[in-house]
Amino acid sequence: MNxxxxxxxxxxxxxxxxxxxxxxxxxxxxVLIAISFSYxxxxxxxxxxxxxxxxxxxxxxxxxxxxYTPLFFNLQLPLLAAVDILIxxxxxxxxxxxxxxxxxxxxVMQVPYLLWVSFATCLQFAILMMN
Numbered sequence: 001m002n003x004x005x006x007x008x009x010x011x012x013x014x015x016x017x018x019x020x021x022x023x024x025x026x027x028x029x030x031v032l033i034a035i036s037f038s039y040x041x042x043x044x045x046x047x048x049x050x051x052x053x054x055x056x057x058x059x060x061x062x063x064x065x066x067x068y069t070p071l072f073f074n075l076q077l078p079l080l081a082a083v084d085i086l087i088x089x090x091x092x093x094x095x096x097x098x099x100x101x102x103x104x105x106x107x108v109m110q111v112p113y114l115l116w117v118s119f120a121t122c123l124q125f126a127i128l129m130m131n
Contacts, residue, residue: 003073011130016123029113036109037062040099050102057098061091078128085121092117 064087072081099106
């Protein structure tokens with residue numbers, strides 16, 4: 001499926017970014033996610049420094065993040081994609097809150113991710129209402 005053609009075929013708000021911006025922003029965010037999440041998984045699984053339950057918000061986030069593109073673009077289910085992006089957003093806040101005392105830098109590295117997903121959530125709901 002051509003994601004760009006589907007995105008541009010939708011009624012979009014005037015403040016919607018061009019489709020090629022997503023291809024610039026997400027790789028940067030994925031690097032931040034990979035570094036910070038890997039550190040947490042390493043501390044929990046390899047070092048056994050932190051309890052396994054600490055991984056729950058990270059796993060929720062990874063699953064919800066992975067489901068968004070198939071829901072929105074492949075299956076073209078914007079309502080389910082909207083629910084999914086709320087889970088992504090909530091899990092980022094959850095991650096930031098559980099990590100703040102253990103490894104503050106992990107929380108700080110989520111700020112760009114939080115800002116982008118907050119914007120994307122607003123965009124998702126605008127698209128949902130307009131289409």
